[in-house]
Amino acid sequence: MKNIKSKKLVYYDAKSDVLYLGIKKGEEEEFIEVSPGVNIELDQNGQVIGVEILNASRVLKPVVKPLHRQSLELVAK
Numbered sequence: 001m002k003n004i005k006s007k008k009l010v011y012y013d014a015k016s017d018v019l020y021l022g023i024k025k026g027e028e029e030e031f032i033e034v035s036p037g038v039n040i041e042l043d044q045n046g047q048v049i050g051v052e053i054l055n056a057s058r059v060l061k062p063v064v065k066p067l068h069r070q071s072l073e074l075v076a077k
Contacts, residue, residue, distance in 0.1 A: 022049065025049070
């Protein structure tokens with residue numbers, strides 16, 4: 001994702017299963033893989049502009065399921 005100027009700061013592409021969390025707008029100059037499938041995108045000054053999570057549905061499944069259950073429990077109360 002080279003340019004998030006036209007993208008939302010939180011964007012999920014279901015077709016490619018990529019979740020993007022934008023920190024600030026800017027041009028990606030480089031990225032650092034901090035974990036398999038998790039990239040931190042940096043601008044030309046080395047500042048973080050976003051986080052890209054590949055295979056997001058698989059990577060976040062252990063986190064999302066408990067959160068979903070909790071939200072359903074809150075709604076039921």
